[in-house]
Amino acid sequence: MRALTWQGTMKVSVEDVPDPEIEEPTDAIVRITSTAICGSDLHLYDVLGPFLAKGDVLGHEPMGIVESVGSAVTRVKPGDRVVIPFVIACGHCFMCVRGLTTQCETTQNRDTDTGASLYGYTELYGSVPGGQAEYLRVPFADFNALVVGTELPDERYLFLSDILPTAWQGVQYAELPEDGVLAVIGLGPVGQFAARIGRYLGHRVIGVDPVAERRTMAQRHGIETLDLTPDVVEILRDLTEGRGPDAVIDAVGMEAHGNPVAAFSQFAAGLLPDALAKKAATTVGVDRLAAMMLALDAVRRGGTVSLSGVYAGAADPMPFVTMFDKGITLRMGQCNVHRWRDEILPLVEDPADPLGVDDLVTHTVPLEDAAHMYDVFKKKEDGCVKVVLKP
Numbered sequence: 156m157r158a159l160t161w162q163g164t165m166k167v168s169v170e171d172v173p174d175p176e177i178e179e180p181t182d183a184i185v186r187i188t189s190t191a192i193c194g195s196d197l198h199l200y201d202v203l204g205p206f207l208a209k210g211d212v213l214g215h216e217p218m219g220i221v222e223s224v225g226s227a228v229t230r231v232k233p234g235d236r237v238v239i240p241f242v243i244a245c246g247h248c249f250m251c252v253r254g255l256t257t258q259c260e261t262t263q264n265r266d267t268d269t270g271a272s273l274y275g276y277t278e279l280y281g282s283v284p285g286g287q288a289e290y291l292r293v294p295f296a297d298f299n300a301l302v303v304g305t306e307l308p309d310e311r312y313l314f315l316s317d318i319l320p321t322a323w324q325g326v327q328y329a330e331l332p333e334d335g336v337l338a339v340i341g342l343g344p345v346g347q348f349a350a351r352i353g354r355y356l357g358h359r360v361i362g363v364d365p366v367a368e369r370r371t372m373a374q375r376h377g378i379e380t381l382d383l384t385p386d387v388v389e390i391l392r393d394l395t396e397g398r399g400p401d402a403v404i405d406a407v408g409m410e411a412h413g414n415p416v417a418a419f420s421q422f423a424a425g426l427l428p429d430a431l432a433k434k435a436a437t438t439v440g441v442d443r444l445a446a447m448m449l450a451l452d453a454v455r456r457g458g459t460v461s462l463s464g465v466y467a468g469a470a471d472p473m474p475f476v477t478m479f480d481k482g483i484t485l486r487m488g489q490c491n492v493h494r495w496r497d498e499i500l501p502l503v504e505d506p507a508d509p510l511g512v513d514d515l516v517t518h519t520v521p522l523e524d525a526a527h528m529y530d531v532f533k534k535k536e537d538g539c540v541k542v543v544l545k546p
Contacts, residue, residue, distance in 0.1 A: 157546065158212045158288030159525040164204045167526050172212060175284065175292035180227035183296035185237060189309035190286045191216035192525070192542040193241075193317060194343050195408075195465045197533050199277065206277035214287025214544075215241035215274040216316040218309055221300065222290070230297040237300040239286060239293055240492035241317045243272040246298030254494040262294070270489060287525060289546040301496055304504065310543065311503050311512055314348070319510070321490035322348035322406075323499055325463035328486035329402035331358055338362075338391055338400035338453060340446045342369035342380070344515060344541045345463050346406035350378045351510050355502075361394060363387055363449075368538040376511050388453045399455035407446035408464020448474070454483060462487035515541045522546040 158172045175184055193216050199207060218238040221231055231237060244251050245261035259271035267279045275285020284292070293300055303312045322345050331337055337353040339346045342364035353360040354377050361379045364370055370380035379394075381387055392399050450460045451474060460483055478485070503512050517540045520528055528542045 156289035157522060158284075159214060159522065159544075160209075161199060161204070161207045161211045161213055162209055165201055167200065167213065167529055169523050169525055170210070172210070172284075172288070175290050177223060177225050178292065179294060180225040181295050181297065182225045183228055183231060183237075183293045183300060184222045184224075185217070185219045185239065185291045185293055185300070186222050187217050187219040187286060187289055187291055187546045189218055189313050190214050190288070190522075190544050190546065191313060191316075191318075192287070192528060192532055192544065194345065195276075196529070198408075198465060199275075200529055200533060203277050203279075206279050208278075208282070211275070211277075211282065212284040212288050213275040214285035215276060216313065216318070217274070217286030217291055218303075218313050218316060219291070221296075224296060228296050231300045231302060235300070235302045236305055236312075237293075237302055238312050238315045238496075239274070239291065240299060240301070240315075240320075240496065241273055241276075242489065242492050243274065243281070243283065243294055243299060244493060245295050246493070251298075251493075254491055256491045256493045257489040273489075287522065287544060289522070298493070301500075303500070307504065310516055311508075313543065314344075314512060314515070315492075315496050315499060315503065317490065317492065318344045319348055319499055319503070319512070320492045320495040321345050321463055322352055323495045324488075324490045325349045325404045325406065325461045326352045326356065327495075328459070328461040329353075329404060330459050330484070330486075331356075331402050333357075335359075335401035336361065336395050338403045338450075339378075340364075340403060340405050340450055341407035341464065342366070342373050342378075343406065346404070347373060347376075347515060347540065348510065349404050349406055349463065351376045354378065355509050361391065361400065363391075366535055369540060372514065372540060375514065388449065391453045395455065399453050399458065401455060402459040402461060403450040403454045404461045404463055405446045405450045406463045408462075444472075451478060451481075451483060454481070456481045457483075459484040459486060463490075516543050518542045520544060 221235045244256035244259035248260040250258040262272040272281030336359045339350045339362045342362045350360045362373045365383035522544045
């Protein structure tokens with residue numbers, strides 16, 4: 156089959172790779188009909204290379220049609236149209252029954268001291284082949300494969316794999332009061348959905364992003380927007396009676412601009428020999444923390460900062476004096492997709508499209524064009540907000 160593979164730092168390509176096969180009785184094989192490029196895929200592109208091997212298949216936002224199932228699979232069947240969450244969980248362990256599927260004790264990666272296995276996301280999370288491919292093996296298919304309808308286009312359902320539940324969790328973690336004001340730092344795909352969910356739940360939402368096209372997209376959904384200017388914190392306070400927003404979602408993570416030293420460290424670590432690069436990545440703080448620092452500064456005293464953006468540095472400096480003094484609550488973590496998807500499913504199927512799912516994708520291209528679109532997405536060229544690949 157054809158699949159998007161990692162070939163080196165800033166280098167991916169579509170190659171021929173072996174077709175996946177049923178390996179366990181609980182597996183299913185899914186023929187991918189749509190798969191997206193996620194902002195966190197860019198971390199693999201330019202930061203987390205030390206934990207990848209040449210030829211690894213990337214991607215963790217897929218959906219498609221079930222082709223075959225193992226002997227123990229009873230809920231899904233060949234021909235079903237399914238969305239696959241990026242988290243691989245068993246559904247029955249201590250963590251899963253508590254809704255913490257990203258900490259699944261069956262697929263947890265104890266050798267690397269990380270959580271549940273993820274599709275296409277480095278040896279830290281199981282080195283599982285990803286979904287930017289023609290076919291995907293889905294472990295624990297009865298729990299992980301969400302069967303959806305056949306009438307609506309893929310793009311209505313596709314984002315249940317990751318970014319829509321991630322945004323939903325981010326807003327839930329923000330714990331806004333009924334009349335609360337939410338600020339969202341970063342209006343990429345997760346930030347767009349987080350802002351729209353905040354509005355859907357009845358909150359005033361202010362989005363911050365340096366890219367004009369992203370601000371324009373957010374404005375179409377009733378979001379107030381601000382450019383990322385040096386005085387943006389003061390502006391946020393002016394807009395909130397001098398206090399700051401009740402909660403701030405950091406939907407950017409370690410891609411944030413504003414620290415050229417950290418940016419160089421990220422790039423340089425990826426060029427070191429593997430053993431040295433892994434050591435650097437796991438013992439040195441290499442994140443660009445501009446978005447997080449902005450969030451901690453802007454949130455009102457007693458407020459909440461909710462981190463949806465991915466961070467990787469093990470020794471990132473945190474302003475604990477300020478955090479303690481302001482009484483800030485900090486919530487974070489990979490999204491427990493299974494906990495939220497049933498709650499969100501009726502919203503994506505609603506003809507009124509209350510979360511604006513139809514207004515997110517800016518580029519739909521064949522899988523063969525994936526390498527080019529990684530570069531376009533990273534550079535935020537051509538108004539690129541969200542890319543969907545069609546195998």
